[in-house]
Amino acid sequence: MLSSVWIVLSCHASRPWPYIITLFQTLTKSTPFQSSLSLSSFSYSHFLCVFFFFGTFFMALSKISTSHTPSQTLKPNFYSKPCVPLQCYDARRSGVSFEQHRKLRISCSVAPNQVQAPVAPAVPSDTTSNRDCYGVFCTTYDLKADEKTKSWKSLIKIAVSGAAGMISNHLLFKLASGEVFGPDQPIALQLLGSERSLQALEGVAMELEDSLYPLLREVSIGINPYEVFQDCEWALLIGAKPRGPGMERAGLLDINGQIFAEQGKALNAVASRNVKVIVVGNPCNTNALICLKNAPNIPAKNFHALTRLDENRAKCQLALKAGVFYDKVSNMTIWGNHSTTQVPDFLNAKINGIPVKEVIKDTKWLETEFTERVQKRGGVLIQKWGRSSAASTAVSIVDAIRSLVTPTPEGDWFSTGVYTNGNPYGIAEDIVFSMPCRSKGDGDYELAKDVIIDDFLRERIKKSEAELLAEKRCVAHLTGEGNAFCDLPEDTMLPGEQ
């Protein structure tokens, strides 16, 4: 009963007195992280209201991000409003009523591992056509006209998690500028944040607005992956919990595994059936494995773990050693895990089309210092720059996407962590392993042929493989393969990514 009172009140959230009432309610009974769906929804609302009372930050939160697993309580016509366009809060400021939106939003807190993967997509496909919109984003005819006059492709939806972080702060503007998908590809950005980051997320949306990118047609922000991943054709999963002080790698695997299990379920429920997923949050290989295991309706082949920054760094180090410009280095493979067991492959790499070992005679350097330099690059950068490498990581995500949407140059390949399911390299199946790939530019890829593997290389590949199999055992409870058993030998987190 109280809660219904609250919902009515909060529809008039622009006036202060409901906050006062709700503040008292909250102080008396709020327990924000209850796991019971029904109860926590009330307490959550109250929890929010306290903050409304203290400032506009949480107004933004209530307006934009609170939400519910659609399949559980929302009536079908509610699905048609899963995202709040960029202009919502501006519409509010410019006097256009935002309140109808509020009424549609009910807030629940569900711990990630309580979410059940819906058996079928939660959203009837027909409802996506009549989405609610505001301001510029109502003029869809307008976009259609633009598509025609400017011979644009039709809009694609790109979901990004950890959207308020530094990597995203670089990446989002690259996506919006057309640098990634081309100057004829209009895009919608669907940004997933956390409660804590929601205000910052609004700031990001404001900056995207002020950038006037013609190709950026929609921006929505939220904290519920079941809403934010709605119909997305790309999911760039950057957000992950940083490692806390004294946290073991196993602990990091578990805490982030929870997040990626939930996001996998959400993708399975609401994303495009052919969504391409790039996992950046560490430990990214195993996070990607967890994610794809929780998304049975999406082809496992569509999931990637980002090892492109390692590839780029490896190319740069070879160029430096050989004294050539970096664009002369090709066929660079990063094998295995995005960790210190990763294997930058100098056996198959080429400089000006010639095998690296014929150009760089210093075999000792190749076998020891080279790999070390690639792995420690992030650490050196933090020492120099005081921050982790957000900009170049964003660039490597752009590279990873473009490698899938543009044809791979003849005779070359790129590295990406993909699901092993029948590979010619003798790598264990059913893990996410970085390997050399080629693409026709259709978003799909195939494994590269003509790859040599000698004993030295095989031995190092096996070490990374063993680590990934161990990580897999640590997260068995998240991949639906029984009880976890964790026996990670050592800490293999890359310097600068701790």
Next chain:
Amino acid sequence: MLSSVWIVLSCHASRPWPYIITLFQTLTKSTPFQSSLSLSSFSYSHFLCVFFFFGTFFMALSKISTSHTPSQTLKPNFYSKPCVPLQCYDARRSGVSFEQHRKLRISCSVAPNQVQAPVAPAVPSDTTSNRDCYGVFCTTYDLKADEKTKSWKSLIKIAVSGAAGMISNHLLFKLASGEVFGPDQPIALQLLGSERSLQALEGVAMELEDSLYPLLREVSIGINPYEVFQDCEWALLIGAKPRGPGMERAGLLDINGQIFAEQGKALNAVASRNVKVIVVGNPCNTNALICLKNAPNIPAKNFHALTRLDENRAKCQLALKAGVFYDKVSNMTIWGNHSTTQVPDFLNAKINGIPVKEVIKDTKWLETEFTERVQKRGGVLIQKWGRSSAASTAVSIVDAIRSLVTPTPEGDWFSTGVYTNGNPYGIAEDIVFSMPCRSKGDGDYELAKDVIIDDFLRERIKKSEAELLAEKRCVAHLTGEGNAFCDLPEDTMLPGEQ
């Protein structure tokens, strides 16, 4: 005499004891805001030295804004090593000494108004051909081949100050990606930092390296504008001192004015004769005026103060109010100073080609709230995001450059702060004032015609004009126009830029 002793000592500014000596000098005779030119210059040096003594912050100042006209002390062969290529520190890490490079930097503390602008370019044009280079950047034949095979344009040099800051961290990657100058324009980045930021600057260079941008052929970093601005065709002056606690706008004008006077002299001495300069560091209009007054050999027309972010924000707010997509708003002018006296012009602006006032009937909103929203946007963003708007500022710098290197669409125009030297709008001459401009895409511009100015608009333009004339009087000692006299009525710094 004392002061000459001081100058000699401070040439070894990297050791602490001269500061101690200068500290005593200062305590006995420093009077920082003396109006007498000759005296104030000395007292200024002392004034600075006190701060040197208290921390590295002001060491930065001494390195950025102190330097020496090469023609006075450097031997010609020193000119041949004005820049530190991207690979220098890599070379260093791989055993090649970086120190000989550092030794080439002679740094003396000379108050800017003691430095004489050289009568001729300080660098014999022939010396630029035999520059020192490292790693990939020695293979210039390589670039020439690329230019031919890839039908690239020839390399342009772009200098950026404040290169270790957040705005630059976005901007540099946009420049390197080809987003600004196009996919056929190879570039060299010449990054100006401070002693304090030099390490971070190395970090930036490392990230640029790891990004493998094929168009980015050179990166050099340095702390001496006379080296870093060498032959640059674009100078993006982003670095400026933030406003200290309790610092008056007059104080900010003076402390940043010193920097921009110095950088103007450096551009005059070593930059391309047709360098285009965009001043971003605040207060940018008056900084731009100071800069151009100290660069008599460069056309005053080539200097710009950035008001493009204000223009973009204004367009966005009009779009929101009218409920159209932002790409439908055109002919947006920001008049005057980049401060709270700026005038976003809704009289001449158009939505879908129709005057704004015919589309937005709410005149009260246009006359009051609209301008306020544009001005307060930065402040709101800081509240939300916790940081100032680095990303969208970088985007607006990109827009400002592209507006000069691509033809302006028929009937439209853009805003930029330029030197007033015969304008049809009745604006006072000899200041830097933001006005509507058009470009043929040759890097040059002309003032827009068909601009209406009614009484309401004129009155507000006059207010901004009056402010700029007052700011100009405050910095007379830096523009060579006699003694400064400061009577700024109020603080007009934009929220979010304090």
